[in-house]
Amino acid sequence: MDVLQIQNISHVYFSQKTTTTALLDVSLSAKKGEFISIIGPSGCGKTTLLSIMAGLISPTKGDVFIDGEPVQFGNRKTGYMLQQDYLFPWKTIEENALLGLKLSNKLNEENKMKTIVLLNKMGLTNVEKMYPKQLSGGMRQRVSLVRTLATDPKLLLLDEPFSALDFQTKLKLEELVFNTLKQFQKTAVLVTHDIGEAIAMSDRIYLLSNGPGTIHEIFDVPEKIRNRSPLEARSQPEYNVLFQRIWKELESLANKDEY
Numbered sequence: 001m002d003v004l005q006i007q008n009i010s011h012v013y014f015s016q017k018t019t020t021t022a023l024l025d026v027s028l029s030a031k032k033g034e035f036i037s038i039i040g041p042s043g044c045g046k047t048t049l050l051s052i053m054a055g056l057i058s059p060t061k062g063d064v065f066i067d068g069e070p071v072q073f074g075n076r077k078t079g080y081m082l083q084q085d086y087l088f089p090w091k092t093i094e095e096n097a098l099l100g101l102k103l104s105n106k107l108n109e110e111n112k113m114k115t116i117v118l119l120n121k122m123g124l125t126n127v128e129k130m131y132p133k134q135l136s137g138g139m140r141q142r143v144s145l146v147r148t149l150a151t152d153p154k155l156l157l158l159d160e161p162f163s164a165l166d167f168q169t170k171l172k173l174e175e176l177v178f179n180t181l182k183q184f185q186k187t188a189v190l191v192t193h194d195i196g197e198a199i200a201m202s203d204r205i206y207l208l209s210n211g212p213g214t215i216h217e218i219f220d221v222p223e224k225i226r227n228r229s230p231l232e233a234r235s236q237p238e239y240n241v242l243f244q245r246i247w248k249e250l251e252s253l254a255n256k257d258e259y
């Protein structure tokens with residue numbers, strides 16, 4: 001069954017003087033456990049699309065279903081992981097990690113224990129009583145991932161979560177996120193500007209055209225890459241072939257003055 005179904009979404013922003021069509025007739029889907037990526041030029045509507053999936057804005061046209069139900073404002077079916085970790089500096093790591101559970105009234109001893117175990121699994125041992133400023137950027141993003149996973153969302157929305165990190169930390173975190181999501185059979189949507197990251201982590205990549213964003217092309221990631229961890233995937237010959245294909249497609253958009 002599709003955990004995520006987006007059917008013919010269009011979205012127009014209206015202001016007093018202008019109207020901007022951000023998305024035009026976009027359809028996509030993801031089955032349970034699938035990892036999909038959305039790439040495309042700046043301003044093509046990626047954030048708008050994620051905000052619609054999260055139920056933060058309603059599309060002007062079209063339907064979104066998560067787990068078979070229409071997305072509603074304030075729904076708790078999605079978890080967001082962003083470029084910035086948005087941990088509260090005055091709260092301890094444990095309090096930050098448990099915040100999602102607390103807000104959704106799911107905080108009990110069992111869930112608390114599960115969250116602490118998850119923190120430890122992420123290599124975050126003995127940090128529970130520390131504050132965010134005492135942790136590195138990569139560690140804070142790991143706390144942010146734990147907070148997101150703790151509420152057991154049906155769908156994870158990852159909005160460039162690695163882009164502020166140094167390259168080595170980014171590769172390590174990609175590996176950790178990939179393995180964790182596979183372990184829990186989580187469905188995820190990643191928005192990124194990094195073609196390599198999209199290939200290394202995804203089952204399928206949606207390339208959006210320049211605004212108004214439409215689906216320009218869908219790339220299925222070959223099995224040889226999908227069956228490997230992101231780091232191993234990057235050393236496969238198929239990885240370079242797909243990288244070149246996507247790169248050329250982006251270039252062709254640029255030459256059409258679309259990118």
Ligand SMILES: Nc1ncnc2c1ncn2[C@@H]1O[C@H](COP(=O)(O)OP(=O)(O)OP(=O)(O)O)[C@@H](O)[C@H]1O
Pocket residue numbers: 013014015020021022041042043044045046047048049211
């Ligand atoms: N609140 C808003 N009001 C009016 N126009 C908006 C609003 N938010 C976004 N837009 C416009 O909608 C289009 C898509 O924006 P969006 O932020 O979704 O693109 P994006 O692909 O995420 O961009 P980037 O890669 O630069 O983050 C752009 O033309 C943008 O200017």
